[in-house]
Amino acid sequence: MPVDIIEIDSVDRTFGNLVALDNLNLKIPEGTIFGLIGPNGAGKTTTINCIADLLVPDSGSIRVFGKDLKLDGIAIKKDMGVLFENTADLFVYLSGEEHLRFVGEIYGLDRAAIEERMDILFEYFGLESHRWMLIEEYSKGMRKKLALASILIHNPKLIVLDEPFDGLDALSAVKVKKILMKMQESGKTILITSHILSFIEDLTDEVAIIDRGRVVFRSKTAELRTRIKDEITKETYGSLEEIFVNITRKDSNDDPEVIDWLL
Ligand SMILES: Nc1ncnc2c1ncn2[C@@H]1O[C@H](COP(=O)(O)OP(=O)(O)OP(=O)(O)O)[C@@H](O)[C@H]1O
Ligand SMILES: [Mg+2]
Secondary structure, three states: OOOEEEEEEEEEEEEOOEEEEEEEEEEEEOOOEEEEEOOOOOOHHHHHHHHOOOOOOOEEEEEEOOEEHHHHHHHHHHOEEEEOOOOOOOOOOOEHHHHHHHHHHHOOOOHHHHHHHHHHHHHHOOOHHHOOOEHHHOOHHHHHHHHHHHHHOOOOOEEEEEOOOOOOOHHHHHHHHHHHHHHHHOOOEEEEEOOOHHHHHHHOOEEEEEEOOEEEEEEEHHHHHHOEEEOOOOEEOOOHHHHHHHHHOOOHHHOOOOOHHHO
């Protein structure tokens, strides 16, 4: 039996009257690339922020590497890298070089390892020309790449990515996909959210759809197209997008409507 690296059990999280996570249960097996998808506002970022220990659930528990996040948060975070949805956690008044060095030092890497890894990361992400520029002056995609470099410098066993492709050009996105696949080959576990469903289909071993704070669908990615769409005709789904639309459609009126006054 594969070990579950992340175990989310009956987690609730509200913001005032708004229920963001509603008795959420989700287990992520070790060594997989796992896709968490869902409509805007479904609770993906809230889930990731809870895993990152940035938000505390109202109730329920989260275990990572078999340890309780509430009790062993610091030990867990040493082996985890989390890319947040917006890159607001970057220190924008540092240069890229200063930022990456600072992150490496926080993780306790020695000087030689930091220098070596920084060189490789700046080159891999094509940021060498901006290495000494203030992050404030980076473009959106550059910030995303620097944030990615920052979560990889300590070589984490678990990588959690909230919309990593948002803002990346096509070539950069392909590079990120490649490095994620290579990291999986070396035994790492990756949890990823993205609205680019074709990427999710390409990249993941398993996928779950979250809607209104609950998991409403889960499947091995290889089996997606064998899932039955119509019980009578036994018709199967043609794509993850089709499953997504079918499952998350609130009612039959959810088909795209026309805005009359725009026509
Ligand atoms: N800090 C907050 N204060 C109040 N409400 C919040 C806060 N963070 C999230 N929410 C609410 O929680 C719900 C889930 O939001 P969340 O950001 O987790 O969605 P998401 O699935 O990541 O959506 P998206 O695809 O747009 O990124 C939304 O209704 C959102 O308005
Ligand atoms: Mg989000």
